[in-house]
Amino acid sequence: MHDYLILHGVNLNMFGRRDPAQYGHESLAQINARLEALAAELGVRLDIFQTNHEGEMVERIHAALDDGTRAVVINAGAWTHYSYALMDALAVLHVPVVEVHMSNVHAREAFRHHSVLSSVCAGSIAGFGPLSYELGLRAAHGLAGAAGL
Template sequence: MNILILHGVNLNMFGKRDPAHYGTATLTDIDAALADLARELGAGLVTFQTNHEGEMVERIHRVPEEDIQAVVINAGAWTHYSYAIADALAILAVPVVEVHMSNVHAREAFRHNSVLAPVCAGSIAGFGVNSYLLGLRAACGMA
């Protein structure tokens, strides 16, 4: 099975961005931890990060043409307003798991709403890097 990990806007700044909410792990650290767990679970892993909403939509559009069985997405701030990304995810016939490093429900009010949640199988938030690892486990379990 192959799992696609999608990292959204500003997530390339992990390790430099507000360590109180996001910890000190870099995106490279997160991808390495995901790769280790994927090997353990017998899964292939593809990762993608962009700060451009249209590029994210285009990447999601390619999923049906690929050998991808599930998607894990941390869309960053796009989570709260990108109907374009939500619509692209809704096209997919594979399970999608939404993840967030911080506990979005304990933060600013605008972060409490996810426009992606209705098209995702589930959401995991507040566990730092472990949110991604739990998301990968969930995705593998559904694939």
């Protein structure tokens, strides 16, 4: 059992190599290490999952219904803007979901300004680079605690 599920979507395995002006120089492995350190500080366990395949992401979200997940932190990448399949999968969960983005999506191209996932998330954090994930984990931890999960 893991307390919190961290979901990284499409192309996020390219952090550190993809558009450093927007996403910085840290790799996904480095971001995950930061999250693991924060989880240890908070006394929780993480399950970290990344995929470039939408169906695999949906399946992992479905699994969270029965695996003891207390909260979810998700950066869906480009799926954020058009994946109704992910939105529907997240809507089935009965735990807090926090959406995160490394870049400030509101200061970028117009298509990035809208998230189809936001309607099923407790909140969104954007624009703080890798710190967005840490803020998201802290928010998920607070929400899960407040919900008695």
